[in-house]
Amino acid sequence: MSLLSRYLLKELVVPLVVWVAFLFLLLFVMQFLRGSEVILGSSVSLGDMGQLIVYLAPHFLMMALPVAFLLAILLGLGRLSEDRELTALQALGIGPVQLLAGPLAIGVVLAALMVLITSTAEPWGLTSIKTFVADLIKKNVVGDVKSGVFYEDLSNLTLYAETVNAEDRRWTNVLLHDDREPSAPLLMLARNGQVNTNRAGQVLTLELGDGEAHRANQDSESYSVITFKQAEIAVGVEGSMGRRNRFRSPKEELTPTELLQAADEAERTGGDPKPFLNSLYNRLGHALAPLSFALLGTPLAIGRRQGGRAWGYLLSLGGYVAFHLLMRFCEQLGLQGRVPLPLANQLANIIFGVVGLVAMYRVSRAGTVR
Template structure:
């Protein structure tokens, strides 16, 4: 039995590593394309890209491990089936149920790893990504403003500097037109200006010195003039600059379990709905259980398929993962709407896949592995 387990682990771990690497690369390319304007800015360095990959790695692993594990089971055990090795094992008295040992063991390890990542490294990484993207956007703005050229990449803002220092950090004779309130636009003229790189919040802050603010009301004849020694114009990165790719995460994924529970408690005290925060915790546990349910379902699909059915097997595997994802979202919505208990809503996709896997294994055991 130990020899069989080692052999199965060898057959599964190789494809698993390959599929995880492939899915990781695919997910990174997709996110990279979303944030191209940010990540290909003039101020982005290789260090920034390296930090981005590091911060996104836990999130990508949580997304990639389940589907990669399913594909590894199909490829590893499917090869044994196609080469008639499963038939030989059955002739030696090894039942299909015993072949579950390797996939289930790997599934439990992957589930533990996913739980660890989802509750610790993933929130840390996504929070760090948010800070990194904001930092890169600020550096890009500071570097992209050129002498004598109107800069219009900020939503509803137009920036002009007569002279920009070589390092791109200081502007001289600055003009800023703020049209975020169309009824009363602002015109700011300043002797000097720069980007405040020290801010850590979700805002781009433009520091202007020795200038004046002109405000006109388009609906009336009112006109205001204000002179200042130093002031800041704040631009929200989450809204005004959302089109520049600052969309690498959802808010709940950034939060640790403690923060989710605190948010649920605060929502309950303020009359809000705490269920989405509790549901987020249950969904992380559900995702960690997914490799185990995939092991129970994927093994009979791999060893029970017909010869030459590899393409059909891949299609079935991908379809199964899509179905699992869709069911997870549907049941999560039902849990948030109080139509199902939260624990049941989160684990119902796993329970369904486990049930189908047990039935499929029972049928394979009765009919044997020969096809």
């Protein structure tokens, strides 16, 4: 590897790593604050936090890598332009096109890495995180229900226990108000109860014993009372936590093979396969974004003379937002049948790439854009 190649890689790789780390931390903090009621429960340990980071890491990397790469190009190569190092390189016969090789090589590596992540690690992480958070909620309910205190962290459910055994966490003299059906609220009174933590998955089960259930139907103005020896109240954890557990849609939890199978099954049963195919092609479009960012970012970085870091930050943010808006617009064209789905989800990359090639041509002709 030549001295110039090593120097350019240093100018790109170092800020790329720094910005990936910064954006990853920012995304995790945002998710942490959004789900603090779950993550900050009394039963959550440092090991749980580490496991949470592992599950979320692939998804956060898919979000952070493209924008971090664009920032690295605009700030790294932009510094060379501002310090007149590009002018010196041009005097040695090294043109702007030769400078594109470094960013493009890194873009190819990042694109391959993102294709691998979105095909394997990201679906695994998004699938695992839902079960993991469900288990966290179960642990928190076990640990956070206190004697003589109303527990209201499960939306539309209010739980009260007169006493809580410190050893086995069993409750005595329990009150449970279930308002998930506003027209027919349910009130349950029991002498004992506990959380069943043995069932895996996204179902939280409250076991109550020796009590009675009161239900009032507001539509018919009827009131019923039922006594029971043993009762179980199943709570869907994802739904019960409302906005505290907003993770990705099921399509993003499927691998490419599973998406193709789901599309084939939808077509055989008379359904619409487009949402599944669109999800697959959309992932590929986002994964190839570093290539178009390399083609567009390089001429913009080496062609500027002034503006400094603020210019780089603003252009990176504007370019990333524009890319996603363009992706969404082209995606809708594909879903409406105006453009084939594979092409629709690559149009943003194609447009950015073409604009970048035109800009590179202008920079090559002029040496630099003044």
